[in-house]
Amino acid sequence: MAGFLFDEPRAVVESLLFVATEPLDVQTISELVGISPAETKAILDRIRSELESPLHGIQLVELAGGFQLCTKPGMAPYVEKLYHRNIPAISQAALETLAIIAYKQPVTRAEIEEIRGVKVDSVLTTLMERGMITEVGRKDGPGRPILYGTTREFLKHFGLKDISELPKLPAPESTAGLPEHILPGA
Amino acid sequence: MEYRVKLEVFEGPLDLLLHLINKAEVDIYDIPIAVITEQYMEYLWTMQELDLNLAGEFLVMATTLLSIKAKMLLPHRRQGGEREKVEEEIDPREVLVARLLEYKAFKEAAASLRKMEDRQSLFISRPVEAQSQGWQWVTEKTLGSVSLWELIAAMRQVMGRRKPEPSRARELPRQEITVNHQIEVLWERLGRQPSLSFKAFLRDFPDRSHMVVSFLAILELARLQKIMLVQKVPFGDILIMSLVSPSMQAMPDRDTA
Structure with a gap:
């Protein structure tokens, strides 16, 4: 140099x-x-x-x-x-799934499905192909399910410096006040 | 698998429920379960009539709604002992409300992501294609080894460029292409140059079957750790680099690996 x-x-x-x-x-x-x-x-x-x-x-x-x-x-x-863009828009289903992954990462497919109430395997494939998410490890426990997280490409696409720049999740106020045993996933 | 495609339009049972609750302008903490259940069932009938394959999740939710409705119809036993009283206080709707609220939070988060995406789309940076003009990214910020997903994405791009071969009625002489043969081809190319563009290598082949077999050859050599696949930038081209010098070493033997 x-x-x-x-x-x-x-x-x-x-x-x-x-x-x-x-x-x-x-x-x-x-x-x-x-x-x-x-x-x-x-x-x-x-x-x-x-x-x-x-x-x-x-x-x-x-x-x-x-x-x-x-x-x-x-x-x-x-x-x-x-120049015109020819990247297809991210579908609503994919965006919701991405939001869950962004805020809850690392997260498993089952945990995402629990929140969205639908199967997400095809959406996960799409998001992987677009480079928005990646496998970040495996969760301990039965079946050692794959954990997903967001990528640098995700930050670029949404104009973020880093993941902490994500706006605060709209507080699910109520869940905080609800007894532990009825929380989703509990 | 058909229903999954359809499902993306409907977003699932929680989304439908939220839609109904919003439409009815009722308090999410005090859902008039009978009314909402009835409307939910109407949507289900309509979806069935429209011949949309209903995913199982919609039916599971219908059962949940009906069971909550049934529980709410049961008379409250106020005169019970202390213990029963505690149990009574749990509203049968609570679990559902908690799920709805959590889903709603993420739906809103998705909406703000969409806004961020829209805003970001106004900031245009140099398109990645600018790199394909004979320039190679050299900083050490490589993505490192390439995942299978990236390989498949690259493969799709290469195959997508090619029009499907026109079907002709006449019989074509069947050409046998083997993975072993394509390994030899790739190995020979790597003997002449240290690295090779994934796309350029595959693009050279005349048809899809050649490409697919060549792709398998790449996977095989990567598995045998004879080559390394590197992507310098996301969605950039993938480089095939030999890890051993092909000219110094005989063809990798697949059986002994």
Whole structure:
């Protein structure tokens, strides 16, 4: 990396962000550019605030544990004249299942079915194929059922920095007050 | 398996119940069980008339509703002893209400996910396809080894690109393609280059049967740990890399593995 130090680090960081199709994390950028993580972070902050100007159509966002350049929301109609999305929308059934996995992970298929009241095996397959969920282990107990969790792709798709950024689950107030023995799954 | 497809439209019995409760504008903690049960049954009849295959879960819920309704019709024994009194206080609807509320919470969570998805769709980043223009992702942030799901997804993409072969009435000479033969083909290719694109490798074959057998050959070599499958970015191309140098070593022997 030493040979690159003649170059302006800010310009190097910008060029990496420009070509990246994935969010780049601070550690990766600092290693690639050969500067400290603190310096990297400072450069990222500077790029971000510069792009905030209305003269720029792109912005720097923090996504799935990294940073990525993307267009500003107002630009979408124009960009879509150039590129159009051909990914099918996530079905309601898949989205509900995904919500349960996101909040309860790691969770088994049976636990999801208990909440949704329907079989979810085909939905799980769809979500796996789209890379939104993954097997994260096995639960102890009879049959050692597979445990599911969400992926980095999930964070990217929903615009989250990390899983803790999920909005709070609408409190099932009542369940809290109900006697233990009638709680679902009890 | 037909009903599963249909089921996604209805979302299941809890969803139908919530819909009925909302429509009736009644308190979820005090569901007029007789009325709701009747409406629920009407939906079930209609769904049956429309010849929609009803999933078992709908019928299980119908039984639950009917049994709650029956319990609520039983006279309350107020004059019982202390112990019975405690039991009486459990409303037969409580278990159902708890399930409904939990389901409702996740349904709302799903709705907010949808909003987040909509918002995120306005932030457009460089499309992943930009990478296929002869560039390979090199940072060490690899996804590591590829799961079977990703392989199948990649396989589907490759096969999807190809139009199904037109059926012709004339007889074609039957061509035997074996996994062993395709292993040799792959091994030979890896002898010439250190890594190979999964898609490019499969795309070279003239028809589906060649592709499927070649896919099996890849799985077999991966199982024998002669090759490694790496995906650098989600949904990106999968790289086939040899773990041993094919030129230095004879063809892997499947039987001794």
